[in-house]
Amino acid sequence: MRGTNPAAVNLAPPSASGPRESGNLAFLLQNLVLKDFRIRYRNMSLGVLWSIANPLVMMGVLTFVFTRIYPNPAVSNFAVFVLCGLVPFNFYSLSLNAGTTSLLDNQSLVKRVRCPRRIFPIAAVLSNCLHFLIQIALLFAFVFAFGYRANRFWPWLVIIWGLEVFFMCGLSLITSALDVYYRDVRYLVEASNAVMFWLVPIFYSLQMVPQQFRPLYLLNPIAAVVVAGRNVLLEGKAPPAELLAPIVIVSFAFFAVGFAVFGQLERNLADNL
Numbered sequence: 001m002r003g004t005n006p007a008a009v010n011l012a013p014p015s016a017s018g019p020r021e022s023g024n025l026a027f028l029l030q031n032l033v034l035k036d037f038r039i040r041y042r043n044m045s046l047g048v049l050w051s052i053a054n055p056l057v058m059m060g061v062l063t064f065v066f067t068r069i070y071p072n073p074a075v076s077n078f079a080v081f082v083l084c085g086l087v088p089f090n091f092y093s094l095s096l097n098a099g100t101t102s103l104l105d106n107q108s109l110v111k112r113v114r115c116p117r118r119i120f121p122i123a124a125v126l127s128n129c130l131h132f133l134i135q136i137a138l139l140f141a142f143v144f145a146f147g148y149r150a151n152r153f154w155p156w157l158v159i160i161w162g163l164e165v166f167f168m169c170g171l172s173l174i175t176s177a178l179d180v181y182y183r184d185v186r187y188l189v190e191a192s193n194a195v196m197f198w199l200v201p202i203f204y205s206l207q208m209v210p211q212q213f214r215p216l217y218l219l220n221p222i223a224a225v226v227v228a229g230r231n232v233l234l235e236g237k238a239p240p241a242e243l244l245a246p247i248v249i250v251s252f253a254f255f256a257v258g259f260a261v262f263g264q265l266e267r268n269l270a271d272n273l
Contacts (some may be wrong), residue, residue: 004070024115025119028113029119029126030125032127036098036127037122047241050133051135052134055083055086055087055090055138056138059079062078062082062202063079066082073203074207075206076261077143079146080142080145080146080148081205081230082199082236084176084229084234085201085202085230086135087135087136087138087139087224088161088200088222089197090131090135091128091131091132091164092193092222095124095129095132096168096171096189096193097189097190098125098127098172099121099124099169099171099176100175100176100185100194101126101179101186102176103120103121104273110118110269110273111231111270118259118266121169121173121175121262122169122173124172124176124267125165125168125169126165136161139233140154141233143233151236153237156228157232157233160228160232160244160247161225161229163220163225163248163251166219166251167251167254167255168249169255170253170255170258171258173258173259174253174261176262178261180265180272180273196220199217200220200222201226202226204213206218218242221247221250224244224246224247225247227239
């Protein structure tokens with residue numbers, strides 16, 4: 001999100017008791033989510049088509065490299081295979097960047113609107129869910145185009161991707177609070193995205209990872225989400241328990257730790273903005 005005048009979202013500073021009511025919080029959350037979505041594409045001629053252009057370009061480049069330059073015959077239908085990895089990774093990257101800077105980008109609102117300040121990083125993650133849904137629709141289109149069909153395990157996708165959103169909310173609570181106190185956190189986050197691109201099986205399969213590293217590898221919930229999504233979409237089977245367990249445990253753990261860390265750092269946030 002980019003910093004804006006509070007009036008831009010039609011929010012007046014509420015009364016002392018108002019912001020604690022669930023209706024006012026829901027109204028604030030809705031405005032924050034929609035504000036970020038509108039501002040991101042306000043001056044772009046292609047608008048929301050950029051949400052589709054990014055994964056398509058990356059899919060095309062990776063498909064060319066790993067089918068023509070470094071061919072990987074073990075992976076069939078490489079384009080849809082790699083898109084299964086790009087969509088969850090793009091959501092991770094975009095929502096973490098937006099969540100990390102959310103408090104500083106909305107510092108005028110943070111200082112003037114009396115509400116739980118954790119709503120700002122959570123809203124940043126939820127606003128990127130709109131882009132996530134657009135890219136999921138693109139993924140489904142490619143799944144059908146390559147001859148795959150819907151199967152009875154598709155409801156697992158809601159759980160898998162929902163856990164990723166849950167994980168990102170917890171992670172963004174941590175990084176957003178730290179970014180207020182240490183302004184170089186955002187640059188560490190950007191650098192970590194480049195590292196994560198290689199540690200998530202986007203253009204290679206989990207089977208290519210040495211066996212001794214796989215349990216540690218799958219503690220990365222983004223990697224586990226990618227593998228689980230391929231299980232459902234491309235293999236037509238439910239994700240195994242040893243894959244789902246780390247996603248659930250790590251996602252809930254990060255969410256709990258995120259709330260705890262944010263709560264400890266929240267008291268002096270306004271003074272450091």
